[in-house]
Amino acid sequence: MSDYVKDIMAQVVAKNPAQPEFHQAVEEVVESLALVLEKHPEYRDAKIIERIIEPERVLMFRVPWVNDEGKVEVNRGYRIEMNSAIGPYKGGLRFHPSVNLGILKFLAFEQVFKNSLTTLPMGGGKGGSDFDPKGKSDNEVMHFCQSFMTELCRHIGPNTDIPAGDIGVGGREIGFMFGQYKRIRNEFTGVLTGKGLNWGGSLIRPEATGYGAVYFGREMLATRGETYKGKVCLVSGSGNVAQYACEKILDLGGKPVTVSDSGGYIYDKDGIDREKLAFIMELKNVRRGRISEYAEKYSSAVYTKVDRNGEFNPLWNHKADCAFPSATQNEINLKDAQNLIANGVYVVSEGANMPTVPEGVNLFVKEKILYGPGKAANAGGVSTSGLEMSQNSMRYNWTREEVDAKLASIMKAIHTQCVDAAEKYGCPGNYVNGANIAGFLKVADAMLDQGVV
16 A cells, blocks of 8 residues: 555656645645555545546636836736535635745645535635735735736636635735626625625634634543643734634633744743733734734733744744644744644644644654644634535524534534544544545545546
C-alpha cells in the first residue's frame, strides 16, 4: 500500500509542479487513507482518490480595474471547483498577494473533506485573487470586486457554486460582489454566504469559524473529563477567526493571552478580557490598524515584531494549556510544535487551514496531545454558511441562539465522526486519520453511486 501512496504522490508532483502546499495537503490525506484502501479495494479499483485529487474544473481569469488615480490595474482571479459529489461547490474567496493556483488547490482539496464532515450537503471549492485589499480605499475595493464578479458570475449560482469569504474578504467585499451579481443576473438569490443581516445573511456567521474551533477543543477536552475553566490559551491572527475564538474562550472560562498580525504579536500576561477584545475588534475591523497599537494602550502587553528569518515563532513559546492557530497555512513549524509541547500545551485546535507543517503534525500525534486538524476543527465557518444557505432557501432567519446551538451540535457531530472513524480503522485518538477517513468515505461512496463522471 505504501507503494500505491508513493505512486500517487509521484503523479501529483509531476502533474502539479511548483505547488508545494497542494502536495502537502494531498500527502497527508492519502497516507491516512492507506488504512481504508486495505479494507475497501473498490475505492482503489474505481480510482476514487485519483479523481478527488483532480479538480472537476479550474477557472483562471484576468481582473482589470481602475484605481483612485485613474490608472488601470490588472490582477488574476481564480475559482477551483474541486468536487460536487455530495452537493454544489462551497468554499471561500481569498484576496491576498500570496494567492496562487497551488494554494487555492490545496484549500479546495481540504474543503472537500471539511464540507463532508459537516453533515451538510456541500461539495468543495475555493477561489480568490492576488489582489491586496490592505491599503486600498473602499472605492478601489468596490471597483475590483465588481470586475472580479463580472467574470465569476457566469460560473456560480445557488445550486452550482456558492462562494464565501476568507482572508481579505469580509462583509465589505461580499457586499460589493453580491451587488454586482444581482445587477448582472437580475436575481436576488443566496449565491454568496457571509452576507449582511439585512440582505440574507445569518446570525453567528462572522463568529462561526472561531466559535467552532473552540467548540471542537471543548469536545476534545471532554474526552479527558476537562473544560476550559482556568486554561491559558495562545491564539494567532487577529481577524474574524482569532477574534471570535478569543470571545468563545472567554465565554467558556478560558484566558486568551496572545493575538497577532503580519507585523508581529502581543502577549498579555493578564489576559485579553472583553474590554481589550472590544479594542482589538475596533482596531482591526473599523480602523484597520496594526496589533502593535494594543501594546501602546495596555501596559500589561508586550509587542514582539515578526522575524521572518527566525527559526521559530515566539508566539508559540509561552506557558499555556491550549493553542488556536488562526492565521494562515504552515505557521507552526517543527520547532514551534516542540516549543508548544515543552511549554505544557496539550490542546491544539486549528482555526486556520493547514497551519501546522507535517513534521509538527506528526509530533502532535506521536505525543498523543489533543490535536484537532483544520479540516475538522475549523469547519464551523462553512457549517454556518450551509445554515445560511438553508435559511435563504426557506426565506427565513433563525435566531442567534438557534444558529449557535446548531453550530455547537455540528461541531460535536464532527468530533464524533473523527473519533469513531479513528477507532474503526485501528488508530484510536488520532484525529488526523479520523477526520481524513470520515470525510473521504462519504464523498467516495457518493462518487461510486454516480459512476465515472
